[in-house]
Amino acid sequence: MQKLGKLFLITLSVVITIFFGQSAQAELNINVTGSQSEPLPYAMPDLTGTSYSENALGEDITAVVTADLERSGLFRHINPDAYIQKFSDTNVRPNFADWQAINVQALIYGTIRETNNKITVSFRIWDVFAQTQMEAKSFTASSESWRKVAHMMADYIYERLTGEKGYFDTKVVFVSERGNQLNREKRLAVMDQDGENFQFLTSGKDLVLTPRFSPNMKEVAYFSYQEGKPKVYLMNIANRKSSLVGNFPGMTFAPRFSPDGNQLIMSLSSRGNADIYTYNLRTKTKMRLTEHPSINTSPSYSPDGSQIVFNSDRGGNQQLYIMNADGSNVHRISFGEGTYATPVWSPRGDYIAFTKVRHGEFHIGVIKPDGSGERLITNGFLVESPSWAPNGRVLMFYRQNKSDRNGNGGTAKLYTIDITGYNERQVATPADASDPAWSPLLH
Amino acid sequence: MNGLTEFFETTTRQSYSLGLSVVMHAVILFFMLFNFSWAINDTDKTPPAVLMVDLTKVQLGDKTNLPPKAEKKKEEPEPVVQPQEKPKEQPQEPITKTPVVKQEAPKKEAEVKPAEKEMPKEAAKVVEKKEPKVEKPKEKPKEVAKPKEKPKPKPQPKVQPKPKPKPQPKSGLQSLLASVEKVKKPINPIPKEIEDVDESLTVNEGIEGGTSGSRLEILSISEKDFIANMIRQHWNVNAGVENAETMIVELNVLLNKDGSVKDVKILNQKNNPAFKSMAESARRAIYICDGLGEESPFRILAKKHTKNYNTWKNIHLNMNPIKGEVF
Numbered sequence: 104m105q106k107l108g109k110l111f112l113i114t115l116s117v118v119i120t121i122f123f124g125q126s127a128q129a130e131l132n133i134n135v136t137g138s139q140s141e142p143l144p145y146a147m148p149d150l151t152g153t154s155y156s157e158n159a160l161g162e163d164i165t166a167v168v169t170a171d172l173e174r175s176g177l178f179r180h181i182n183p184d185a186y187i188q189k190f191s192d193t194n195v196r197p198n199f200a201d202w203q204a205i206n207v208q209a210l211i212y213g214t215i216r217e218t219n220n221k222i223t224v225s226f227r228i229w230d231v232f233a234q235t236q237m238e239a240k241s242f243t244a245s246s247e248s249w250r251k252v253a254h255m256m257a258d259y260i261y262e263r264l265t266g267e268k269g270y271f272d273t274k275v276v277f278v279s280e281r282g283n284q285l286n287r288e289k290r291l292a293v294m295d296q297d298g299e300n301f302q303f304l305t306s307g308k309d310l311v312l313t314p315r316f317s318p319n320m321k322e323v324a325y326f327s328y329q330e331g332k333p334k335v336y337l338m339n340i341a342n343r344k345s346s347l348v349g350n351f352p353g354m355t356f357a358p359r360f361s362p363d364g365n366q367l368i369m370s371l372s373s374r375g376n377a378d379i380y381t382y383n384l385r386t387k388t389k390m391r392l393t394e395h396p397s398i399n400t401s402p403s404y405s406p407d408g409s410q411i412v413f414n415s416d417r418g419g420n421q422q423l424y425i426m427n428a429d430g431s432n433v434h435r436i437s438f439g440e441g442t443y444a445t446p447v448w449s450p451r452g453d454y455i456a457f458t459k460v461r462h463g464e465f466h467i468g469v470i471k472p473d474g475s476g477e478r479l480i481t482n483g484f485l486v487e488s489p490s491w492a493p494n495g496r497v498l499m500f501y502r503q504n505k506s507d508r509n510g511n512g513g514t515a516k517l518y519t520i521d522i523t524g525y526n527e528r529q530v531a532t533p534a535d536a537s538d539p540a541w542s543p544l545l546h
Numbered sequence: 547m548n549g550l551t552e553f554f555e556t557t558t559r560q561s562y563s564l565g566l567s568v569v570m571h572a573v574i575l576f577f578m579l580f581n582f583s584w585a586i587n588d589t590d591k592t593p594p595a596v597l598m599v600d601l602t603k604v605q606l607g608d609k610t611n612l613p614p615k616a617e618k619k620k621e622e623p624e625p626v627v628q629p630q631e632k633p634k635e636q637p638q639e640p641i642t643k644t645p646v647v648k649q650e651a652p653k654k655e656a657e658v659k660p661a662e663k664e665m666p667k668e669a670a671k672v673v674e675k676k677e678p679k680v681e682k683p684k685e686k687p688k689e690v691a692k693p694k695e696k697p698k699p700k701p702q703p704k705v706q707p708k709p710k711p712k713p714q715p716k717s718g719l720q721s722l723l724a725s726v727e728k729v730k731k732p733i734n735p736i737p738k739e740i741e742d743v744d745e746s747l748t749v750n751e752g753i754e755g756g757t758s759g760s761r762l763e764i765l766s767i768s769e770k771d772f773i774a775n776m777i778r779q780h781w782n783v784n785a786g787v788e789n790a791e792t793m794i795v796e797l798n799v800l801l802n803k804d805g806s807v808k809d810v811k812i813l814n815q816k817n818n819p820a821f822k823s824m825a826e827s828a829r830r831a832i833y834i835c836d837g838l839g840e841e842s843p844f845r846i847l848a849k850k851h852t853k854n855y856n857t858w859k860n861i862h863l864n865m866n867p868i869k870g871e872v873f
Contacts, residue, residue, distance in 0.1 A: 130860045130861070130862045131765065131770075131857065131858045131860065131861045131862065132861075132862045132864070133770050133773055133774050133861060133862070133863050133864075134774065134863075134864045134865075134866075135774045135777045135778055135781070135863055135864070135865040135866070136774075136778070136865075136866050136868075137778045137866075137867070137868070138778060138781040138782065138783045138865075138867040138868075139778070139779065139780070139781060139782045139783070140782065140783055140784070140785035141782055143782060177784060203837055208782070208830060208834075230826065230830060232830045232833035232834050232836075232837060233810070233826070233829055233830055233833050234833075237826070262819065263823075264823060265784045265787070265820075265823055266784065266787060266818070266819040266820030266821065266822055266823030266824065267784070267786075267787065267788075267819070267820060267823075451788060453788055495788075496786055521786060522786045523785050523786045
């Protein structure tokens with residue numbers, strides 16, 4: 104009977120658990136479909152120091168960081184005048200109600216210390232509404248490279264809040280232009296992505312076009328008429344010395360590096376035809392990838408180096424094609440109206456940017472490698488030479504206006520645009536600029 | 547002989563315990579079947595006969611799911627099949643033909659139609675999944691009287707749009723990917739239409755009791771929609787994230803009795819930083835809603851269903867920034 108009693112009790116407890124558990128564990132299910140996409144409102148008080156010079160440097164760094172974030176179009180800096188709480192230490196916990204009151208969603212604050220010509224920046228990122236710390240980070244560098252520290256800080260914040268790699272600690276190599284269109288001076292130049300630290304790489308004596316950074320940032324490949332030969336050259340950025348690439352029989356142009364930096368891929372034009380070749384920079388050997396009685400040019404590697412996108416008029420008009428890195432399996436991916444040119448594979452791998460000419464107007468667009476999802480994101484009289492930011496999220500290109508018969512006008516400027524087609528912005532350059540190429544992330 | 551007696555003794559013991567086991571299982575079965583739902587929820591006891599009421603006069607805004615479900619389940623098998631097909635097509639026609647009484651209704655209806663045309667693949671998927679829900683409301687009318695079928699579809703669309711239109715964000719992810727001109731296939735071809743379609747579907751869900759409907763669920767579909775829309779309005783995501791359309795964030799929201807948020811947990815954490823950012827923005831949206839004070843959808847919920855705290859204190863959210871075909 105005792106056993107029976109125990110059994111009954113157990114059964115009863117099971118039944119009770121089932122019965123009452125049902126109500127206790129009841130869960131309301133709701134599906135939410137759709138969202139907003141507006142710049143994230145954030146607050147970032149100036150980095151605070153313990154001396155006048157530290158505070159001044161803190162202000163400068165904060166200004167660079169907020170400018171970087173603002174330029175991305177994904178962030179909105181809340182006016183510091185509205186800040187209620189003041190910080191002097193990164194260990195102070197935010198008064199979240201104060202920040203929620205002015206609709207701040209992310210709060211970044213930190214300190215700067217300078218000792219022996221070295222600066223240390225420490226900061227925290229807070230989720231104001233969840234009232235949690237998202238991240239704490241510290242950077243140390245020489246005082247002279249404070250701008251780099253600021254860009255690294257912006258990259259870190261960008262990455263933590265968007266989930267994507269940043270692109271602020273980068274450089275851009277491009278063609279700086281000056282003078283009448285009929286006798287234009289074109290020089291290679293390099294600068295930070297925000298237009299700072301501008302430097303010329305060439306004298307302007309020879310025409311230069313289509314510069315490209317090597318993946319390790321030590322060299323620039325470009326097309327030039329120097330030495331009287333219109334060919335692809337390679338410049339060592341450190342000593343500014345350049346050399347001819349390969350010993351090709353005709354005109355080489357449209358160079359790009361392979362992702363591992365060992366190969367240079369380019370077009371070779373001879374006898375009215377153009378085909379694609381690679382040149383191995385280590386072994387000094389060349390290999391022909393296309394062999395077709397048509398124009399094949401503008402090759403660009405996929406980020407994993409296994410495929411190449413290029414344009415060709417083999418189908419009647421200029422369209423985009425993809426082939427394997429060894430030249431096999433050529434197939435067409437674009438079928439739209441107009442002509443397609445200068446394809447560039449995104450570092451992210453999901454899109455190929457291109458230039459399209461249709462009805463006498465230029466467009467810049469993106470298309471997926473399988474040929475789907477074509478979307479034109481900007482247009483103009485002349486928009487050309489799209490180049491991806493290292494995170495594959497932003498494109499830089501140049502926009503040129505029409506010039507008159509005498510070669511006046513025709514200003515050319517660099518622009519960036521988000522892959523979504525929004526947030527087109529001009530990039531500050533000291534003179535006219537064209538043919539931009541974005542560097543990889545520098546840190 | 548000893549062996550024989552032992553045998554009989556063991557068999558009697560076995561049959562005794564077997565019988566006991568059967569009885570106990572029966573008891574468990576009894577409790578599982580009848581569940582005492584009457585003891586938990588008083589409001590559920592509304593008489594089933596009321597279902598015969600003319601649907602044209604029914605307002606679906608407040609409670610739509612509970613009573614109908616219980617009755618429908620019993621009647622389901624026979625009448626269901628044919629009526630289902632009709633209702634799907636019918637509701638669209640009457641909408642366009644009759645500009646009708648309420649001004650809001652025709653506008654919303656007009657939006658829904660083009661969406662269905664343009665987005666055959668995805669929309670079709672969604673519709674198919676949720677079809678069975680749509681059917682049920684229509685079944686009722688048939689039983690009452692055949693001629694009444696036509697008027698029935700009208701009232702449904704009218705009622706549903708009321709709560710939805712307000713929350714619909716203009717600047718949702720729909721408009722995030724700009725194009726200089728309309729190209730063949732934009733990245734997010736039809737997000738706006740998808741939302742419209744989803745809404746109409748969710749409305750129908752409500753009539754049946756919703757996807758997750760249970761006898762314990764006391765929220766109407768319009769109340770659920772209201773909460774979903776409030777969250778959507780405050781969910782700010784990074785539009786260009788790779789594969790954003792495939793990301794679904796699952797949150798568990800624990801509420802206090804006054805509707806304030808006690809805790810929010812991200813249920814499907816992943817290593818992908820883009821997903822992590824998306825999930826955090828979803829969690830932030832809940833807290834922002836909570837920060838609305840009396841306007842918080844959760845507080846409004848708490849006020850309206852004070853006595854049923856157990857049914858809404860624990861909310862499971864499936865959140866997709868662009869479309870919800872996975873749901």
